[in-house]
Amino acid sequence: MTEGPYRRNAFISYSHQQDVPLAAALQRGLHRLARPWTRRQTVSVFRDTTSLGAASDLGGAILQELRGSEYFVLIASPAAARSRWVREEVGFWIANRPMEHFLIAVSDGTISWDPDAGDWDWDRTDCLPEVLRGAFPREPLWVDLAAVRAAGRYSLRDAPFRDAVATLLAPLRGQTKDEVDSEDLRQRRTAVRMLRAAVTALSALLALSLIAGVVAWQQRGQALDRARTSASQALAARALEAAQSDPRKAAQFALYAYAVQPTGESTQALGRAVAANDNVAEHFQPGSEAQADWHGVGKLAPTRVAVSRDGNMLAYYTDFDRDLPALDSPRHVHLYDIGARASLPPIEGVEWPLGGGVLEMSRDGRFLVLERSYNEFDLWDVSQRKVMRSFTASEGRRLSEAHKGLKAFALSPDGQRVAAAYYVPPAEDDANGDITFRLAVWDAATGRRLTDESAAPERVSLTFDGDGRLHAFDQEAGTVRSLARDSVSWSTPRKVANLPDVRDRRAGLSADGTKAYLGPGTQDAGDQIWDLDNGRRLAAGDDQGLVRALPEGNGPVTVVTGKSVAAYDSALGDRRVLGTFGFDVQSVSASADGRWVAAGSLDGAVSLFSTSSVQGGTTVPNDPHVSAAELTRDARVAARGVAGGMDLWSVTGTGVRRLGHIAHQPQSPGVAGSVGVVVSADGSRAVLGEESRLSLWNLRDGTQTGTGKDYGASVVPLCFLPDGVHVAAVVRGSLQVLDTRSWQTTQTVAGKHEPVVVSADGTTVAGVSPDGVSVWRLTGENRLALVRKAAVVGTVSMSIVISGKGEKVATVNGDGRITLVDVATGHTATSTGTTHSGAGRPVFGEDASVLVEATGTGKQAVLQFWDSVTGEARGSWSWADQGSGSLTPSPAASAARLFTGADGTVLAFAPDGTLVRRPLSTATWRKILCDLVPDPLPRSDYDRYLKGLDVPAPCRPE
Template identity: 55%
Template sequence: MDERTYRRDAFISYSHQQDVPLAEALQRGLHRLARPWTRRQIVSVFRDTTSLAAASDLGAAILHELGQSRYFVYIASPAAAQSRWVRAEIEFWLEHRPMDHFLIAVSDGTIAWDPDAGDWDWSRTTCLPDVLRRKFAKEPLWVDLTAIRKAERYSLRDAPFRDTVAALLARIRGLSKDEVDSEDLRQRRTAVRMLRGAVTTLSFLLVTSLIAGLFAWQQRNEALARARTSASLALAARALEMAATDPRRAAQYALYSYETEPTGEAAQALARAVAANDKVSQHMQGGNGAVADWRGAGSIPATKVAVSRDGSTMAYYSAFDPDEKGVGDRHVHLYDIRAHKPLTIIDGEDWPNSGGPLELSADGRLLAKAVWPNRIELWGVPEGRLLRTIAAGNPDGLPNAQMGFRAFALSPDGRRLAAAFHSMPVGDDVRITVWDTGTGAPVSEGRAATVWAELAFRDANELVYVDGGAKTVRTLAQDGNAWSEPRELAGYPTTEARENGVRLTILSRDGDMAYVAGDDGWVMGAKDGDTDELWDLAGGRRLAAVPMGDIRMTDLPRDNNAMVVGDTKRGVALYDAALRQRRVLGSFAFPALSISTSGDGTWVAAGTQDGAVSLFSTASLQGGVDVPNDDRIKADELTPDKHLAFRSKEGGTDLWSVTEAGVQRLGHINTSVVRDKTTNDSVIANGDGTRVVVEKAGTLTLWDPKTGLQIGPPVTDSPVNLPLYFLPDGIHLVGAGNGAVTVTDTRTWKVVQELPGTSGAGDITFSGDRTTLVIGDTREVTVFRVSKGNRLKKVRKTAAVMKGSAVVSRRGDKVATIDGDNRITILDVASGRVVQSSAVAIKGGQRSIVFNGDARFVVQVVGTGRDATFQFWDAQTGESRGTWAVETQVVGDKDTVEMFTASEGGILTFGADGSLMRRTIDIAAWRQVLCKLVADPLPGPEYDRYLKGLDVTLPCGRHAEA
């Protein structure tokens, strides 16, 4: 059928038992997104209950409309897969229409493509009917709506739903997602311009019609506000989309999104960008976004990085970083890793030969840079001064000099430099020369057995030469000039058959390990079954093997032979000696060309094909930091308020305060506090740690932790029961007793206040600053505030909309509870407004929630063990704001994450090994983190696409630059 005869752009097929609301929202979104303000819709989407007139034969009418549609949108779910009506619609499409116009939106169940089989993985896929077996030549476009359907967030103002609708609409209209976003923003700007015109016209009538003019002004501001909101949402969606592939650009989009309009989606984008950049120390430069021809057809622009063994210095150059003459790789940037600041820029007269090697001495004080043609520049790093230039052979008349160096190594002490290189005549003739860097004179010269030479210096400055073609190892002593006899490597994979002189073996910097790549993605003629292998050269044995190309670019830290750093699928990741992936350090839009690590593997630098350069840390930098816990206090040693820890021993009990600064010893009391199945003693300390109350079997005693002595006599007829809380003055104690919640003066043990209406009170909870008390039961929640004279005054009472144990924000302005369905209810104390989150399925019954420091988010632990994550909920709206991985914060055999808000407002989590991590969950802190990583403005075209006409300032302090 000719394209011009189609009456409909898309036909939506779905389960009427489950997905009617989702189908309605999807149809509405496709009609509205990127729609000109003067038109009702620009695409026609058929959905049977809204698009079909009355007909005697409903099935025939639907199939007729299906035949009149250009695209088939299948809302996939197990229920839809079992529907005979949906099946009939799909079978009709299979018989009459092309499968490249078949789009899938998953609302429930699972879906997975098997690239090897060229079909869906039917052992895992549950949302597709069997009639779709072997019907696709390649994986079709499909989008994931499962989280959106569960959250019931069907608004184009919600970034995930808007992003999904944009993906489908782009395919239906034959556009890219960026073009759809741009068109949507353009249409909104058109509306803004129309409103501006209306304001201008009404200004002429201002004298006679002031009311009309004020109304137009208000409308203009509203239109601008809507335009800013729309731009913020588009930028947030872009940030979320880019987080997995280009964390630097994700950070930039997230910062601009929040600066444009601080929406909830913008906050979610900030959180996701911080998580994506968790192990990024610094983005040195962003990627170009494309790989263009640079020097000769098919060549890849050079980018090289180097990190000194001691982790003090980083060096890098890139063809995408041009100088004033337009040449990018003549100058090398130096960076002080420990001080987190750039050093000098080294400028050379010649450019590196096809990405020539770059090496730093162990202490980072000497830099060796290979330049064209086959020369080596030695630079003093502290002074940024060229020390000397060494010529390798006779390079001036060397044909094909761009073939460059075969291998390159600088001794740990910086006294010797070794290189393998082509010499006259060109062919398989490769020379190996060792120079004295102090004089530039050669100390050893010879011919390599094959072109597959690799060089590395051991700690004793002994040179190791590995020949991949001959499968041999030779050594050259520190002060020697003659090579040892070759030692054969039995079973070592030969690289002699590979083409084009591409380096396929990477040695550790101590020469004891070798990573041999079966296919690095550039070499022609790789065979099926080839593997990448990790070898112990000292022992002459293979340690591990993986399928070829799984790890594309590698580096082996000198002082950590249990670690391999590799680039796989455009991400830099850590592997163990068995080549099993540990964790990803960061991602890029293009594969890495160069990777370099410090000796212990703590610092990893990477440069990519499009010129992006970043420095990573193998420790978390953004998501959280370890705080002191020298005595290895465990989560089960905390008191219920989480601010105090105790450990009983013979002769008494040791006490610690737990704050954002870490676990600090508070003192000792000369009494044993026991908490087990038969005994449930309790202990609590006031804010400054000068008074400690111990409760044992209804008897209260007061103690001084500095001296360990008891203060005054015990109280056997206690006026208060558990739980107990000190007021901010550190003297008055609050607890449930005598049929009500009471306030007791610990100096006299007299009740000074009894709170009315608190008979039979259930949970009692205080805010972190001890100024707000929340009392909850099955009927109501009551909020009290500390007033003058240490009196508690009731400020809010709500009906039983809040169920479960309550948590209170640090300043007492919000209260949250979680019910049996894991749905969170949030109360704003000042206004009385209550919002709810959607329910989240949690394994193992884990029900931990806290507020972050400024009460912007409620943080919930979702999942268990090493699969646990932090789920963020917006405390104003109850909407989901994304997740963070918790990583290894598992508590013993409980398979839970112990999480609590410290008195200063941060969130602390305990690790299974007793470690304590502080996590900053705060928008201002997130913005500060991202600004340190990427402070430059959006490029002009990107700024115009999203923000033209909106006058948005640069998030990190300067005005935005077009």
């Protein structure tokens, strides 16, 4: 692309009271991003730096700049909406310049477009001036900079700000955002190549200029490091963006971002990609990222999926099959065992009609029906990979319109009967005859037609229930009827009471035939679910998409809206997005209970989803059913008062393990949080701390050893020292080492330290005093050795947490600010945001790369992440995104809480009370994403972001 003449071609309008720093940073970013370093900027941005007086009119210089500008950038906020000068500048643009060149960057407030009104939703939008009411024929380009402004991070090295600048710069330069990204990276790679050339030249003069060569080599390394950092940030930004539209691509971009450079942004991208893939069991087929039209007008390359009703088997086919190098290659139907999570050998050498056709499995997945040509289909034995019977409903090839293939189809659970509704062409010698519509049932074993009759065109829905009874819903007449398993006579059609006229709606039957879903009609935009037996509407959606699978009973309902697949409860009320695609969803199938959902998109992508979390957490054994209320102070032991004493369990990422029973009744029965229990490494001894008393117990027989000691004030046991005899404890705010044989103090640490915590591996102790944070290591001499002291933000620390192996410590002060301390180096960092009150203390991920806090209750619960090195906020997302374990959390669920188990893993209790291990480490995130998307990045994406950098595929087999 050649550089155009230099001119001012963009104008920034903003509130001088609020957004001067943001406007200045945005101006710099638009000038610098993707600008060749040897040239002046190709885009010039004007920003008025003065505030006009109260009696002034719009300045002549500003009017001149507005007349000469090709684009208008409004930094929108409630303050800007109230500004007289912003309104006048916007009004001048509306009257004199094209609105398709009007761009919006939101720095504060709320913005919402109403697609039905074709205008902003002015009841919700508070950051735009009223002069923009009705000014746009369609929704304009806008970006959200509220989080960037709140964080005050205005560097192009910061992924969110860089992504917003690239989005705004793209139309100014007449490019796509990908081209802007590519140009910026190309300029950086040019600098790298020039530095490499300089190194080569200097190497030839090594004997005369060794020092210069060393310096050049260092500069080369720095340039390469900068190039890798830039590429990592660009990939991380793309991953965060793709998480909303294509989780598979988000996983690939995040993996490569981390492989290029393990930055805070790439760590954030990994975690967000895992959250986006929370309900993904498997990505089978990547999308081609192109909607091919190979077969004439109105025909799309087909992708079809089918899930057996028992949820154990999946079949799919696609014209975009990556295993087939050419269109004339023998086609496959791919098979996947959902229960075993394993791909099976495909059914090979099959055919399907142009545009696709019926693909359906029997209830147990033993049989499969494939429409091979219009109105012709085969019944396959899946295990033997052979055709059992071929059927011809009518001469589909003679129909004048190829789309008139099978319109409704059903396969009995045992594969013994098939039913279909289809078109029949007129007789060959009847040129003026009409195409008719028929409904037939066949015996699969013999191929004989059991019934054959005329039906209402395209208004019939069919399903076999679990007992093999066939149900038919006739929309034209509003009736239902059934055909018993061994019968050839239909029951008398029964009119569904209270059912409105549904002839203009798309309809379907539940897996058991008792309910029907009705798609949006001309008078009602929402979905409906009807009880066909009792003639009453069970649920109505609010324009949420199109119901594509209705389960037996009250399982999750599958709804498709464009590119997304979502699960709703039986009342169409509790929505959870299972997954999204880069193109519209073309085919969907679900198990009878609604748990397993497969979908395929128009560009050939195929994925399998679960309506319960797959990636967000792993349920661990909890046979004694311990609850959050039974956890002791450090949450690593559970204590339950029972008849004759107290039962103790160790709580870890592998499950709840019994420690033993002690013959002691707690002073506050049922309130384990008031109890402190520490257990020796061999599990034979436990020290119990309750209020002011410490006592030693033999866990093998449940008896007390010695008499214990009452200290007359608060006392908290912390951990056993390596010898299994001495313990560390806080006595009256003083950190001490005690001999459990005599309860004599063998070491007292100077100063008052409270609170105090111990790492899960029992090697490190950390406490807070008025002087800051102190960290000690436990020594083989049964002492605490001070290894680090560090200052913290604020004078009062409300809580302190430590990583599982003692590498990092974090404190939270009274204002919610976090101080992070690296124990090895002494490096400290302060958070860019604050924690939330009442949510419990944060925890470190298993590899200490992130600090995580859970806050809120029920569906409002979120996870907030911080970078454990820089303290920067790394985003937040719904607790449900990371696997609540059920579609509908209990309304009475307690506040979300994370805690560290005895083995250093991060645990939580799901709303239904199950104990869940949370994947909160980069190593775990990378494994999850590599299992889902092991493929290398496509060459086009690799060249765009990584050309010139040697980056191996992150998911290479070991």
